[in-house]
Amino acid sequence: xxxxxxxxFKKRPGVNGEPAEDNFGYEECDYPCDPQNNEVLLKxxxxxxxxxxxxxxxxxxxxxxxxxxxIGDRIGGFGGVGVVVKSANPDFxxxxxxxxxxxxxxxENFLETPGEHFPLRKIDSSLVNGQVSLYxxxxxxxxxxxxxxxxxxxxxxxxxxxxxxxxxGAAGACGSLAGxxxxxxxxxxxxxxxxxxxxxxxxxxxLGYDSAINYKTKDVSSELQxxxxxxxxxxxxxxxxxxxxTVIKQMNTDSHVILCGQIAVYNKDVPYPPPIPEDVQRILxxxxxxRDRYLVLNYPDKFxxxxxxxxxxxxxxxLKVRETIEEGLQNAGxxxxxxxxxxxxxKQLVHVGDS
Ligand code: NDP
Numbered sequence: 645x646x647x648x649x650x651x652x653f654k655k656r657p658g659v660n661g662e663p664a665e666d667n668f669g670y671e672e673c674d675y676p677c678d679p680q681n682n683e684v685l686l687k688x689x690x691x692x693x694x695x696x697x698x699x700x701x702x703x704x705x706x707x708x709x710x711x712x713x714x715i716g717d718r719i720g721g722f723g724g725v726g727v728v729v730k731s732a733n734p735d736f737x738x739x740x741x742x743x744x745x746x747x748x749x750x751x752e753n754f755l756e757t758p759g760e761h762f763p764l765r766k767i768d769s770s771l772v773n774g775q776v777s778l779y780x781x782x783x784x785x786x787x788x789x790x791x792x793x794x795x796x797x798x799x800x801x802x803x804x805x806x807x808x809x810x811x812x813g814a815a816g817a818c819g820s821l822a823g824x825x826x827x828x829x830x831x832x833x834x835x836x837x838x839x840x841x842x843x844x845x846x847x848x849x850x851l852g853y854d855s856a857i858n859y860k861t862k863d864v865s866s867e868l869q870x871x872x873x874x875x876x877x878x879x880x881x882x883x884x885x886x887x888x889x890t891v892i893k894q895m896n897t898d899s900h901v902i903l904c905g906q907i908a909v910y911n912k913d914v915p916y917p918p919p920i921p922e923d924v925q926r927i928l929x930x931x932x933x934x935r936d937r938y939l940v941l942n943y944p945d946k947f948x949x950x951x952x953x954x955x956x957x958x959x960x961x962x963l964k965v966r967e968t969i970e971e972g973l974q975n976a977g978x979x980x981x982x983x984x985x986x987x988x989x990x991k992q993l994v995h996v997g998d999s
Contacts, residue, residue: 648675650751651976653713659702659913663984667701668719668977676755679732683755684764686742689999690969691750692723692780693979693992698910706916709941719976723780724748725767727999733758741767741776741999745785750976752996771955778958781991782965787817788954789947790904790940791880794818795825796950798902798938799878803830808872810835810891813882814856815843817991818904822880823853824963831878835871837864837887839986846989851964864890875899883908884917889924892933901928901935910984966990973997 654669679685699705700713713719726748728740735758736742744762758764772778782788801807809826813819814836823834836847836856844856857867864887868876875896881888884906892901909918917937920928928935943950957963968988970979973996983992 646675646753648673648751648753649973650718650749651973652716652718653701654715656701656703656715657911660911662911663698663701663981665977665981668980670974670977673718673751676753679730679755681757682733683757684728684733684736684742685730685753686726686756687729687753687999688724688726688748688751688973688996689741690725690777690780691721691748691973691976691994691996692784692786693970693976693983693988693994694722694786695905695907695910695984696786697721697980698984699916709939719750720747720761721750722746722748722786723784725776725779729753736764736766739999741769743767743776743779750973752973771959777967777969777993777995778965780993781817781967782821782954782958782963783951784991785940785947787821787991789950791818791821792825792950792954793940793943793946794880794902794904794938795822795829795878797943797946798900798934798936799826799829799880800900800934801826801829801831801878805830805877806874807831807877808833808835808874809878809880810837810868810872810876811853811880811882812837812859812887812891813905813907814838814847814853815840815989816882817988819880819882820847820851820966820990821963822882822902822904823847824851826878826880827852828957828962833872835868837883837891843989846966850966859887865893868894878902880904881906885909889921892920892924892927892935895927895931895933897931897933899931899933901933903935903938907984968992970994 809831815838847853847856885908
């Protein structure tokens, strides 16, 4: 019998604790039976590693759209790319390479009925030139579409309006795309905030960001004053906390925060979105700054047109992507822990197997 392995959830880090590798366990499990009744047998090629998994590690996630992991359960992650090993479903053939944006199990091989836990879609290999992992980064729900639709629906970017955009978590999966999209949509200046010199260089030398600030070594407030002399018009916020309070203090009247994520407080026992200090709330109110909750899942009607635009920019070479790939399913927990601490540039993925 062929061998199979999966990752189980072993231990909660605690609502105020940092996730650790021993929260996850790599174990042998049964190899699935042959597919029946519309099922497909899938072999995982790549897994998407996403910050939203952090809230699933608590007993209560604090959000309605995903539930907590059970202790001892196999991790049901976010996106995955795999190959159909054997199909009992007329829509899929053996050898099809497929992807899904949600609920892909952290296991080498598994049975799935397409459409039951997630829509399963075939990969258009002509779009990605063999690099199928792109379906979990630039062509994915949780980074490509999240960045694009965030800018579109919450950013109010107006070509010719000489707007300055600031992006936090700027060298990550969403952030690295958001700033490029801000420019493509018409912002005249884009400034990224991230956690290392290497990341700053990536933003300015490879992605076309005008400038970048290393928040770990620089005073963000004074750097922003220098780099954004006419203030901030659009803030793509992946991070929250003190860093975001500092940015909001330099925002213009009638400007816009794209409240994408608040990773700085994911290891803290606070509601989502977390409360912000009174003085910052007063600035938002006095300056009429919008800061609505943003969840990509709320815009399914815009997925198709959004993806069309992302594909067009990618094919034209206008939108660039980076992936940080950890090798081996046994290292999926390690990859998650590393991403939460800034170990990634661009999208964090795990390479599990080959087709
Ligand atoms: P990233 O690829 O950006 O990885 C997370 C990054 O966060 C790290 O690389 C690290 O970079 C940074 N970070 C971690 N802790 C802190 C901290 N305390 N202060 C500042 N930066 C920190 O992840 P994603 O692009 O996948 O996700 C980005 C955000 O978008 C997350 O908040 C996520 O929850 C959110 N999201 C929201 C969606 C929506 O629908 N609204 C959908 C998908 C994601 P550094 O080295 O710079 O510190």
